[in-house]
């Protein structure tokens with residue numbers, strides 16, 4: 001299941017990603033930036049969820065995001081020199097990417113705040129919404145990126161990553177629909193907020209290419 005984002009036209013994103021993919025220095029940093037965001041995702045799952053709540057689904061999600069982080073970093077090493085660190089100079093608009101994720105978390109925490117939830121439930125609910133919002137963006141972006149890679153003869157495939165992201169998205173939708181009566185209205189609010197944050201990141205990314 002892929003969400004059809006309308007904030008940036010598909011052709012616009014294709015054009016931007018094509019410029020990145022055609023330039024090995026930019027592509028190396030872009031891959032390391034995607035790796036960085038995947039790593040942040042994994043790390044946030046592990047650090048925010050109560051250790052008593054570590055279900056098979058949570059452990060799978062965290063380990064898959066860690067694997068995606070490793071996959072993208074390994075691919076960065078195939079495009080150019082292996083970027084061993086996530087220092088800003090090894091990333092493409094990395095500081096903005098970091099803020100995109102941090103601000104998304106804050107937005108979700110504020111949006112979930114008024115619910116009658118225990119502390120543990122609150123952190124789990126935030127995890128569910130953040131996952132859903134991020135997976136919608138990842139699904140949209142990775143499908144476009146996959147086609148750009150194929151059109152430019154790149155040797156690696158995103159099919160495995162995309163399949164896992166789609167499963168994360170489905171899991172989040174399924175669990176939230178049953179858990180939150182305000183699911184639709186909250187999602188409208190979060191989608192709008194995420195779009196603003198992504199456009200801000202995208203603007204910074206375009207300044208770098």
Ligand SMILES: [Fe+2]
Pocket residue numbers: 038064065068165
């Ligand atoms: Fe991922």
Ligand SMILES: [Fe+2]
Pocket residue numbers: 065135164165168
């Ligand atoms: Fe994911």
